[in-house]
Amino acid sequence: MLQLQHERAPVRIYLSPPHLCGREQSLLNEALASNWIAPHGPQIESFERELAGYTGAAGAIALQSGTAAIHLALRLAEVGEGDTVLCSTLTFVASANPILYQRAEPIFVDSEPNSWNMSPAALERALADAVRSGRRPKAVIVVNLYGQSADMDPIQELCTAYRVPLIEDAAESLGATYQGKMSGTLGRYGIYSFNGNKIITTSGGGALVSDDLEALEQARYWATQARLPLPYYQHGELGYNYRMSNLLAAVGRAQLSVVEERILARRKIFGRYQEELSEIPGVDFMPEAAYGRCTRWLSTATIDERLSVKPAELIEALEADNIEARHVWKPLHRQPLFANCPYYPHSERESVSDHLFSSGICLPSGSNLTDDEQTRVIACLKQVLKQRG
Numbered sequence: 419m420l421q422l423q424h425e426r427a428p429v430r431i432y433l434s435p436p437h438l439c440g441r442e443q444s445l446l447n448e449a450l451a452s453n454w455i456a457p458h459g460p461q462i463e464s465f466e467r468e469l470a471g472y473t474g475a476a477g478a479i480a481l482q483s484g485t486a487a488i489h490l491a492l493r494l495a496e497v498g499e500g501d502t503v504l505c506s507t508l509t510f511v512a513s514a515n516p517i518l519y520q521r522a523e524p525i526f527v528d529s530e531p532n533s534w535n536m537s538p539a540a541l542e543r544a545l546a547d548a549v550r551s552g553r554r555p556k557a558v559i560v561v562n563l564y565g566q567s568a569d570m571d572p573i574q575e576l577c578t579a580y581r582v583p584l585i586e587d588a589a590e591s592l593g594a595t596y597q598g599k600m601s602g603t604l605g606r607y608g609i610y611s612f613n614g615n616k617i618i619t620t621s622g623g624g625a626l627v628s629d630d631l632e633a634l635e636q637a638r639y640w641a642t643q644a645r646l647p648l649p650y651y652q653h654g655e656l657g658y659n660y661r662m663s664n665l666l667a668a669v670g671r672a673q674l675s676v677v678e679e680r681i682l683a684r685r686k687i688f689g690r691y692q693e694e695l696s697e698i699p700g701v702d703f704m705p706e707a708a709y710g711r712c713t714r715w716l717s718t719a720t721i722d723e724r725l726s727v728k729p730a731e732l733i734e735a736l737e738a739d740n741i742e743a744r745h746v747w748k749p750l751h752r753q754p755l756f757a758n759c760p761y762y763p764h765s766e767r768e769s770v771s772d773h774l775f776s777s778g779i780c781l782p783s784g785s786n787l788t789d790d791e792q793t794r795v796i797a798c799l800k801q802v803l804k805q806r807g
């Protein structure tokens with residue numbers, strides 16, 4: 419009986435599952451055979467070199483998570499108790515949690531409609547207010563959402579003018595470009611994530627990149643329990659156990675070798691959604707800004723008032739067909755965790771992130787999504803949208 423039910427249920431389609439390439443096994447075996455499962459080993463060094471090579475950053479440190487990388491970047495920016503840090507509001511909580519780890523206060527900045535990323539207009543007002551009140555922020559964390567870079571030129575100009583270091587949260591945008599440069603390499607520090615749902619994965623992991631090799635050495639030291647190179651254990655500073663394991667770095671090397679293929683696959687999936695669904699009045703897709711390449715890590719769309727259906731109902735209908743979809747990030751200025759943190763909307767009349775949250779949906783986007791699976795997703799969406807158009 420159970421068996422029968424199992425056969426009848428359609429196979430589950432995930433939002434963004436891992437996609438192995440086949441080289442993981444042999445690189446893992448290499449790491450195991452060499453006995454370098456600990457401490458830090460040659461796979462890490464190679465992964466760091468290859469990641470720096472791919473992105474064009476001078477150096478990279480492989481870490482246990484993207485969150486750890488943001489935390490180390492904030493330490494490098496000397497963020498401490500009572501300081502303020504400006505951060506994109508439309509993002510995953512991990513972008514801002516490390517601000518709290520450092521006992522500093524986040525100030526949230528809205529998105530602009532062209533890229534869904536940080537609004538330079540809102541950033542400018544936030545910086546001007548902060549400096550006027552005598553509290554220059556210690557850092558700006560700009561998030562590159564769903565595979566697309568923020569508009570970095572005006573953001574960088576503002577950070578330079580106000581002398582605030584820029585940290586690029588490129589957890590979702592490995593391989594995206596801005597004016598020909600790799601996302602994550604435009605700020606002073608950049609971070610990537612290799613969590614299970616990202617464009618490439620080490621099951622869990624992250625990296626910090628920078629052109630400042632001295633800063634990276636400092637971060638590497640903190641990430642290794644701030645252990646001084648002495649014959650005995652001596653610690654003058656607070657450190658963390660944040661380094662990636664050599665085994666996971668082996669997986670990362672295999673994954674990195676196919677990142678360009680993964681980007682093409684995700685862009686193709688996005689293209690098909692757009693082709694088949696954008697003819698429905700009221701359905702719009704996240705725009706691709708003219709300044710660069712979006713990886714389409716997640717295919718995201720908005721559903722406007724012309725359709726009498728809300729994202730929550732669409733997500734529910736997809737779930738009934740065993741298809742995983744999600745809301746667009748709930749803005750951090752709406753989160754109970756960050757109640758009372760200041761927020762700067764795109765303009766006095768318009769909070770872009772709030773609009774995107776209430777109208778946005780993320781569709782299954784894995785690079786291993788098959789044509790037949792995508793047909794199932796599109797059929798389900800069309801059925802609901804046409805009923806309610």
Ligand SMILES: *Cc1c(COP(=O)(O)O)cnc(C)c1O
Binds near residue numbers: 482486512587613
């Ligand atoms: C995934 C993600 C992170 C955190 O990465 P982890 O590796 O899961 O710690 C940070 N910021 C954004 C925008 C993310 O999507």
